[in-house]
Amino acid sequence: MASAFLTLLKRDLMLALRRSSDWLNPLIFFIIVVSLFPLGVGPDGDLLREIAPGVLWVAALLATLLGLDGLFKADFDDGTLEQLLLSPHPLSVLVLAKIASHWLCSGLPLLLLSPLLAVFMQLPSSALPALLASLMLGTLSLCLIGAIGAALTVSLRKGGVLLALLVLPLYIPVLIFGSGTVVAAAAGFEIEAQLSILGAIFLLSLSLAPLATAAALRVSAE
Amino acid sequence: MAGACAHGNSPVSQALLEATDVAVFRGDHCLFSQLDLSLGSGQVLQVSGDNGSGKTTLLRGLCLFVPLEEGAVRWRGVTLPAKRDRYYSELTYLGHHEGLKGDLSVVENLRASASLSGSDAATLPAAVERVGLVNQADLPCRSLSAGQRRRVSLARLLISNTPLWILDEPLTSLDLHGKKLVEGLITEHVGNGGLVVYTTHQPLSLSGCDVQMLQMSDW
Numbered sequence: 001m002a003s004a005f006l007t008l009l010k011r012d013l014m015l016a017l018r019r020s021s022d023w024l025n026p027l028i029f030f031i032i033v034v035s036l037f038p039l040g041v042g043p044d045g046d047l048l049r050e051i052a053p054g055v056l057w058v059a060a061l062l063a064t065l066l067g068l069d070g071l072f073k074a075d076f077d078d079g080t081l082e083q084l085l086l087s088p089h090p091l092s093v094l095v096l097a098k099i100a101s102h103w104l105c106s107g108l109p110l111l112l113l114s115p116l117l118a119v120f121m122q123l124p125s126s127a128l129p130a131l132l133a134s135l136m137l138g139t140l141s142l143c144l145i146g147a148i149g150a151a152l153t154v155s156l157r158k159g160g161v162l163l164a165l166l167v168l169p170l171y172i173p174v175l176i177f178g179s180g181t182v183v184a185a186a187a188g189f190e191i192e193a194q195l196s197i198l199g200a201i202f203l204l205s206l207s208l209a210p211l212a213t214a215a216a217l218r219v220s221a222e
Numbered sequence: 223m224a225g226a227c228a229h230g231n232s233p234v235s236q237a238l239l240e241a242t243d244v245a246v247f248r249g250d251h252c253l254f255s256q257l258d259l260s261l262g263s264g265q266v267l268q269v270s271g272d273n274g275s276g277k278t279t280l281l282r283g284l285c286l287f288v289p290l291e292e293g294a295v296r297w298r299g300v301t302l303p304a305k306r307d308r309y310y311s312e313l314t315y316l317g318h319h320e321g322l323k324g325d326l327s328v329v330e331n332l333r334a335s336a337s338l339s340g341s342d343a344a345t346l347p348a349a350v351e352r353v354g355l356v357n358q359a360d361l362p363c364r365s366l367s368a369g370q371r372r373r374v375s376l377a378r379l380l381i382s383n384t385p386l387w388i389l390d391e392p393l394t395s396l397d398l399h400g401k402k403l404v405e406g407l408i409t410e411h412v413g414n415g416g417l418v419v420y421t422t423h424q425p426l427s428l429s430g431c432d433v434q435m436l437q438m439s440d441w
Contacts, residue, residue, distance in 0.1 A: 079318070
C-alpha cells in the first residue's frame with residue numbers, strides 16, 4: 001500500500017515537472033492578484049498594512065481553487081482514473097497521494113512566495129511566521145476539502161463554477177481563522193488559539209476528506 | 223487458481239464469475255434485464271451486440287463501475303461489492319481509454335500501473351517485447367500511434383498476471399499482427415486457466431478455447 005502511495009506521488013510529480021503550465025498558472029494568478037493591490041489602492045502604507053492579511057489569504061484561497069479543477073480531470077479523460085478505481089489498494093490512500101502531490105506543486109510554491117508578496121503589502125516582518133504557519137495549515141486543508149468537490153464535478157464538462165459553489169462555503173472557516181492568525185500577529189497578539197483551530201481543521205479534513213473524495217470518485221465514474 | 227482447462231460444453235462445475243438476473247438502466251431506459259452469465263476457469267465469454275446494446279455497460283457493471291439496478295455479480299461465490307479489493311486484485315480491465323499518461327514513457331506508464339495493481343514489474347521487459355514495442359519503450363506515449371498505445375495496454379495484461387481479464391473492444395486500432403497478438407494472448411491465458419470476457423465486432427479465432435457467446439439482444 002505504501003509503495004502504491006509513493007508510486008502515484010512520484011508519477012504525479014513527474015507529470016507536473018513535464019507539464020508545468022498546470023501548476024504555474026495558479027501561482028502566477030496569486031502573484032498578479034496580490035501585486036495589483038498596491039497599484040489599485042495606492043502607496044498608502046497604513047491602509048495596505050491593514051488589508052494585507054485578508055488580501056494575501058483571499059488570493060491564496062482563490063489560487064488554490066483555480067488549480068483544483070484539474071486535480072482529477074486529466075486522469076478522468078485518459079482513463080487512468082478507471083485504473084485507480086480498479087486498484088486493490090484502498091482508494092482513499094491513492095486519493096491522498098494525488099492530493100499530496102497537488103499540494104507539493106501548488107501549495108508549497110505559494111507558501112514560499114508569500115513572504116515576498118507580504119513585503120509588497122507592507123506586512124510587518126513580525127507577522128511573517130504567522131503568515132507562513134497559517135498558510136501551510138490552511139492550503140493543506142483547502143486542497144483536502146477541495147478534492148471532494150473536484151471529485152464530484154470531474155465528469156462534468158464545465159465543472160469549474162459548480163466546484164467553486166460547492167467548495168467555497170467549506171472554505172470560509174479556513175479563511176476566517178487563517179487571516180485572523182495574521183491579523184493577530186501583526187497587532188502583536190498571541191496566535192496560539194487561531195493556529196490550534198487551523199490545525200484542528202487540517203486534521204479533520206485529513207481524516208475525512210480522502211474517504212469522501214474516494215466515494216465521490218466512485219459515483220463520478222458511472 | 224485451478225490449472226485445469228475446461229474444454230467442451232460440459233456444464234461448469236465451479237463458476238468463478240457469476241451474474242444472475244442483472245438489469246441495468248440508463249436513465250429510464252432499460253439496457254438489459256434478467257441477464258445471467260457464469261464463467262469458470264479456462265473459459266471465454268464473447269459479448270456481442272449492436273452499437274448501443276449495452277456491451278460496454280455490461281462490462282463496466284462487471285467491473286462495479288456502474289451500479290446494477292437488479293441482480294448480483296459474484297466472484298468466487300462472494301456477492302460483490304463485498305471483498306471488492308480481492309476481486310480487483312484478480313481482475314484486469316481494458317476499456318475504451320488505454321489509461322496511459324501521454325507525458326510518461328511506455329516503461330514508466332507500465333511500471334506505475336503495475337505498482338497500482340499490486341503486481342511486481344519483473345515481467346515488464348518480456349511484456350514490452352511480446353507486444354512489439356522494444357524500440358518505443360522509452361518514448362512518451364503521446365508520440366505513439368493509436369495502435370501502439372493499444373499495444374501498451376495489452377502489455378498491462380501480461381504484467382498484471384490476474385486470472386480474470388475484461389476486455390472492451392481489444393482490437394480497436396490494431397493491425398493484423400495486433401489481432402493475432404490478442405488471439406495469442408487470450409488463448410494462452412485461457413490455457414493457463416484464466417477467464418476472459420470480451421466484446422468485439424470482429425470475430426476472433428480462438429482455437430481450442432471454450433468460448434461462450436452472449437448476444438445482448440437476447441436480454
